[in-house]
Amino acid sequence: MGCFYSVPNDQVFVVEKCGRDDRIAHPGLLCIPVPGVWAVGGKLSTRVMQLDVEVETKTMDNVFVKLHVSIQYVVQLDKVFEAHYRLQDRDDQIRSYVFDTVRSAVPRQNLDETFESKDDIAKAIKEDLKPIMDNFGYTIVQALVTDVNPDQRVKNAMNEINASKQHRAATQEKAEAEKLLIVKRAQADAEAKYLQGQGIARQRAAIVEGLRESVTDFSHSFAGMEPKDVLDLVLITQYFDTLKELGVQSGKQTIFIPHNPGSLASLAEEIRGGVISNTTDSSRHRLSHEMRNKELI
Incomplete structure (x- = not known):
């Protein structure tokens, strides 16, 4: 049965x-x-199986790391006899080749390169395992380096280094921003001063034109007045106008250079005397002319 x-x-x-x-x-x-x-x-x-292997090795810069490797494999249906009879322990066989490949690749790299080349290490493991396990009736589906785990003290040091780099980068960015702000302020100040200079130039041109007209009109009104005397009188008037403006303004800081108003007073007195003398001479001349006319009559 x-x-x-x-x-x-x-x-x-x-x-x-x-x-x-x-x-x-x-x-x-x-x-x-x-x-x-x-x-x-x-x-x-006949399912895809996975074997997780942890390999401890040392990098070129003498840092001990643990690499976590995952191997995915499946039985070849046309080689079932080889898979069953030729390997006593397939997991040990795969693990041995993973150890050999990792420990021959990682010591040629420093720690940073090991992190960056995880895919290259996984590719090398797959390429080494595939032809060997194919002879035993297994297909290597995929090899993955899932983690690179250095010593905790190394991790702490790396975190401090990264934090320092980030702080330095942030400081540099802040400095660049402040530099840009200062440059923009300087450019704005230069532009403002340029426009202010244009305004002052126009103002002075208008003042000069006004002074010219004032001197001309004053000279025509008072016979015998020299243009210099008229100009001195105008300057005295502007001086007192300036003092008045400084007294009216509030909340502004103005440096007033020490001056000697006595000299201005003397100048004003001379001008006043000149004006009066000129007026008196004109009156005497007019009176003498009138008396001469009466004698002729």
Whole structure:
């Protein structure tokens, strides 16, 4: 009487006859006709399996790191006999090659390069494992370096270095912003001074034109007045106008250079005397002319 087995959908059975491999039983119903002659010699999963390996090694800059490597592999359905009979422990076999590949690649790199070359290390592991495991009936689906874990003290030092770099970068950016602000302020101040200079130039031109007209009109009104005398009088008037303006303004700081108003007073007195003398001479001349006319009559 035979025996019946149910082969799961994710497995294959190795059927042996008299201790030798006979055939592969695929998912479904399996009938063993004569127990003792035929038997199930092994069961293999057809699912993609994963083996996690932790490898500790040292980088070129003498930092001990632990690399976490994940190997994904699957049985080749056309090489089930090789997968079942040729390897006693597939996980140990895979683990040995992972150790060999990692420990030959990482010591040639420093810590930063190890972090940057995780994909290259994983690619090297896959390329080394694929032809070897293919001979044993397994296909390497993927090799991944999931983590590079240095010593905790090294981590702390790296964090401090990164924090220092970030602080330096932030300080530099702040300095650049302040520099730009100062430059913009200087440009604005220069532009303001330029416009102010244009305004002052126009103001002075208008003042000069006004003074010219004042001197001309005053000279015509008072006979015998020299243009210099008229100009001195105008300057005295402007001087007192300036003093008045400084007294009226509030909240402004103005440096007033020490002066000698006595000299201005003397100048004003001379001008006043000149004006009066000129007026008196004109009156005497007019009176003498009138008396001469009367004598002739």
